[in-house]
Amino acid sequence: MTPHFSRRRFLAGLASGAGVLALAGCDRLAQNADVDAVLRNTEKLTMGSQRALLPRQRLAREYAETDLSPVFRANGTQMPDSEEYAHLLEREFADWRLQVDGLVQRPQSLSLAELKRFPSRTQITRHDCVEGWSAIGKWQGVPLAHVLDAAGLKPGARYVVLHCADELEKALDGSGRYYESIDLLDAYHPQTILAYGMNGEALPVPHGAPLRLRVERQLGYKHAKYLMRIEVVDAFSAQFGGKGGYWEDRGYEWYAGI
Template sequence: MGFDLTRRRFLIGSGVAATGLLTGCDALVENATVNDVLQKAESLTLGTQRLLMPHQPLAREYTEADMSPVFKANGTSQPDGEEYARLMESNFADWKLTVNGMVQRPLELSLADLKAMASRTQITRHDCVEGWSAIGKWTGVQLGLVLEKAGLAPGARFAVFHCADEYEKTLDGSGQYYESIDLVDAWHPQTILAYSMNGKDLEVAHGAPLRLRVERQLGYKHAKYVMRIELVDSFKGLWGGKGGFWEDRGYEWYAGI
């Protein structure tokens, strides 16, 4: 498609990228003018994709011959904390995914429970806001199947992913990593909760035991170390209220590519 409205191209086209305020995933965007441009970019990108792509088109999938020999581990490479360390020691045998919030049937699912559900394998390209890309093979359960199992309560609009990793406590007083997507992306067939990468169980550096793959968005949306999925009707009660750890610090909530 010749109508490319990626986040990076919009920023470059508007001259914002040249300021150096968004040089990587650890940058904080505090300038009011830049924030205003980012918000306009977000609404333009989201609105355009929803308008031009109403039938859930798939992100491009590749062959095993296309897979990258090295796939960088973005963000945290291992969460701190005693709880995660304990889970690692047991090879995540005691880990459970909690699904709660605005659902009819709150769930606690083990890794074995998730692996017993119908799986999807896809070879896709991961695009990081830092400017690098890599192609990898992911296997997991479609998020929509998990949400169907829980049943949505009326009014639910967003799926929020609460993660095990923490960053330095800044701005909002909390370093807990979280991310969110709307229900359109939640039910996209390529949006999966991945427990395998390149034919093996996820390594810790890549988000073990479970990470989100939302293939039509940039890498910072692909939350690692997922511990809980909460269904909500708004972000107002969540830390900075923008729908994600980096979004609370100036990044776009919608990072479509």
């Protein structure tokens, strides 16, 4: 397994080792252009090394039913705080639609029932959080590849941006809303699914109902919950903070491969 490089852990290590830097000092380091450039280059090295060593379609380990964790912690948002989401939940997501647009030939607006008509995949995998905990869960959903193929990618498509319903910070420009992105290599990996089921039941609200991403070869914060829109783009530099995700805009690395 390729060692995983974490910007946050690296910065925290600097703070701990010096004994004088507080978290605010870490944030200042993260905002320093020279330090940021070094960290970004190291992240690229980690990504390049991992992908060179591992086959592109290599599967993350899958487990047996007997391995399921008795408790699977719900991290991050437990319930999006918006009238829109409250209405969708009240109607049991009958009015919910997944928008698929951007660099696609056939934009989609898919209901949960329509997504369930795609071929599905069930997998039991381990969720690894950047905070240091893990849990094993059973996920059912549609491979993201099927949805992208239904929309048809246009030339220049490189990344899939996942827009979510949960807003972690109030911001007029929408930059406080959770989002994530992955490249097409991970988007087309057979274990990358849009999950609507967990442990044999409908996906619970704390775990991202009605739909969440499972991208099994990456850390937990990449597994975006409460999906509302999939946007195919050629670059994510114009998305909010320009780093490819809510936490990436705040110092985490974009590539979180494990």
